[in-house]
Amino acid sequence: MSNKRALVTGASDGIGLEFCDILATRGYDLVLVARRKDKLNQVGAALTHRHGITCTVIAADLSKPQAAQQLFQHTNEQHLKIDFLVNNAGLLHNGFFTELSLAEQERMITVNVLALTSLSYLYANDMASRHKGYILNLASLAAWMAIPNQNVYAATKAYVLSFSQALGNEMNAANSGVMVSALCPGYTATKMMDNPEQGAKLHIAANMMMSAKAVAESGIRGCLAGKSVIVPGVANKLATGITRLLSKTVLTRLVGSFYRKNMD
Numbered sequence: 205m206s207n208k209r210a211l212v213t214g215a216s217d218g219i220g221l222e223f224c225d226i227l228a229t230r231g232y233d234l235v236l237v238a239r240r241k242d243k244l245n246q247v248g249a250a251l252t253h254r255h256g257i258t259c260t261v262i263a264a265d266l267s268k269p270q271a272a273q274q275l276f277q278h279t280n281e282q283h284l285k286i287d288f289l290v291n292n293a294g295l296l297h298n299g300f301f302t303e304l305s306l307a308e309q310e311r312m313i314t315v316n317v318l319a320l321t322s323l324s325y326l327y328a329n330d331m332a333s334r335h336k337g338y339i340l341n342l343a344s345l346a347a348w349m350a351i352p353n354q355n356v357y358a359a360t361k362a363y364v365l366s367f368s369q370a371l372g373n374e375m376n377a378a379n380s381g382v383m384v385s386a387l388c389p390g391y392t393a394t395k396m397m398d399n400p401e402q403g404a405k406l407h408i409a410a411n412m413m414m415s416a417k418a419v420a421e422s423g424i425r426g427c428l429a430g431k432s433v434i435v436p437g438v439a440n441k442l443a444t445g446i447t448r449l450l451s452k453t454v455l456t457r458l459v460g461s462f463y464r465k466n467m468d
């Protein structure tokens with residue numbers, strides 16, 4: 205029987221699904237978290253069938269108050285110790301800040317920032333008490349720049365990158381045994397890139413996108429290898445290099461013009 209267990213938020217789709225598959229291949233039992241319980245049950249059954257691991261499904265809406273605390277309490281009550289936390293669930297809304305609904309933007313901040321921070325807090329303490337654990341937080345290439353028309357989204361991801369780097373340093377300095385990594389994917393071929401529920405559509409050529417599988421593989425490998433910031437793919441690494449060369453003012457102008465041209 206496996207004694208390693210990973211919890212993946214946003215496990216019902218996209219990059220989250222691939223995290224689950226990769227972790228299952230590596231022998232982790234899984235706790236699958238997202239809103240759609242039926243979808244999670246299907247994913248869990250398929251993973252159990254393919255890899256012989258145990259899957260526990262917890263349906264949770266991480267935009268609700270106290271969702272992270274309730275999830276932590278739930279795993280504790282079921283004696284589900286978590287060795288690897290993947291804070292993957294995230295929301296994106298495209299468009300002018302003043303034209304998007306305030307409620308949607310608040311939800312984005314709650315899921316992308318608040319839930320991720322609370323889950324990191326709760327499970328980092330728990331892992332530190334056992335002197336072992338991994339936390340992989342989903343930032344984005346968007347964390348490296350201000351993005352007009354993805355204003356709040358990019359700011360939430362800048363928070364995730366900064367927060368994860370600082371937390372990783374603290375955990376390391378305290379010899380806690382807990383590794384914290386931020387994964388910064390660029391455009392990745394998932395529903396997030398083509399979702400009518402998320403405001404304006406950003407048109408990106410298919411050859412500019414990585415597969416969700418390659419992104420997830422790079423994240424798990426990087427985190428297990430002790431990398432604090434993981435940028436998957438050569439093109440994305442080049443892009444982070446360019447963001448370092450340009451002033452923030454120039455970069456924001458260039459990115460703003462690109463997004464206005466390619467969004468409708």
Ligand SMILES: NC(=O)c1ccc[n+]([C@@H]2O[C@H](COP(=O)([O-])OP(=O)(O)OC[C@H]3O[C@@H](n4cnc5c(N)ncnc54)[C@H](OP(=O)(O)O)[C@@H]3O)[C@@H](O)[C@H]2O)c1
Nearest residue numbers: 214216217218219238239240265266294344391392394396
């Ligand atoms: N795709 C990209 O180009 C890209 C690039 C950089 C970073 N990222 C980041 O990578 C992560 C995964 O993105 P993705 O592209 O795989 O997105 P996705 O295909 O849209 O999947 C999002 C996942 O999050 C879950 N989710 C959404 N809202 C939730 C909520 N309120 N509570 C709980 N779960 C919720 C969804 O499941 P339910 O609907 O069942 O709840 C789904 O499983 C995100 O953090 C995203 O910001 C993506």
